[in-house]
Amino acid sequence: MITLRVLMVLTSFGLKNVPTNVVLLVEEDIGDVKGVFFRKITSDALKSGKKVFYISTRNSESDLKDEMNRFESFAKPELLTVIGNFSDHIALLDMCYKRHRLYSRLHGEDNGSLLHNISEADVCIIDTFAALFVHEDTEVISETIEALISISRKENITFLLSADMGILPERAEKIIRSMVDGVIQFRTEYLAGKINRFINIPKMKGSIPLNKMIAYNVTSQGITMDMRERVG
Template structure:
């Protein structure tokens, strides 16, 4: 688990975790490694990409020495909200997966433990608040009924401000990736203002991106 160095060995069960970044690729690296680790632990993971194909996600993960585990399934170029909700609905997912010509062995995997939606904001950037809320309420219901973990990524500023504020209030955890540019140097750091079951962190955590993914500099953390 990427966050193990700061005392978070696993994400809370039955939760929605929001991963925010001001336009960039760090959040993708984070959710891919997180999904990979959870799948390696035996959890059934469905990774949905709204902007990239399955092959592109695989290639990105291979750059960081990750091969897709059997318990992790990919669906790429998922640009339609209706399609997204069909995938997330446990009663419809089995039929959807079959129609996508995925391996027949996934027919019994219509109930997943973890859903990754990357990038969530892309799907709703032109929608009204009411239409977005109706869709998000379905995710809240699935989380409750299926005891599932949702990991959703957003680019800050893509969704209207009211939507972004409401998402932050409804989710169970928030992980923010930020960049500070000083001269010709780029400093990257992470902030976790909210996480179910934990006290809010009062310090930022610097990190670097290496060939293994995200490496936290825990020496900077106090408390």
């Protein structure tokens, strides 16, 4: 069962107690808390010796690295591969299946080529996954999720896919939630001039869903639980 302690691990200590070889969906209704969450996960995964692929559909490689360095010093940078300005869901699967070659122009170099092989990673973050499928039908989306699940099991990779709620049609969002192994949602509530933030985990492989959302705060150090909120 997911308890408050496990939630604190998820947000404060990265992937230590998150199941391996799973596909998790991280959703947010507004803002970029999921970006803070991902950078913390990346830092903690690197410290524990895990190899991380961080793929972004909206930021360049240099911008991502600058953000990561401002957030926290990263241990073992040789274990981190960052790919920015990514826009091709077919190339994503090609990299998973060891077929795709991304040329060094994506990395600001003039010659040579770099072969990116996601199957070599322990953790693969795709931010934002939903943006890759704005113009695709639900069949393409479901086939991609099926492929990622298969790869995660075979190669023992934890995939974290982010999505801004409302970017995809409601049916497509429901299909993704139903197929992935776990769903983590960052929700924001505006009430009487205050901003209240909550984490909801409606689904996690091998766990009973929580019956109450957990309040959290965003600080310069990342995400911290509001200890006044208890699991009902």
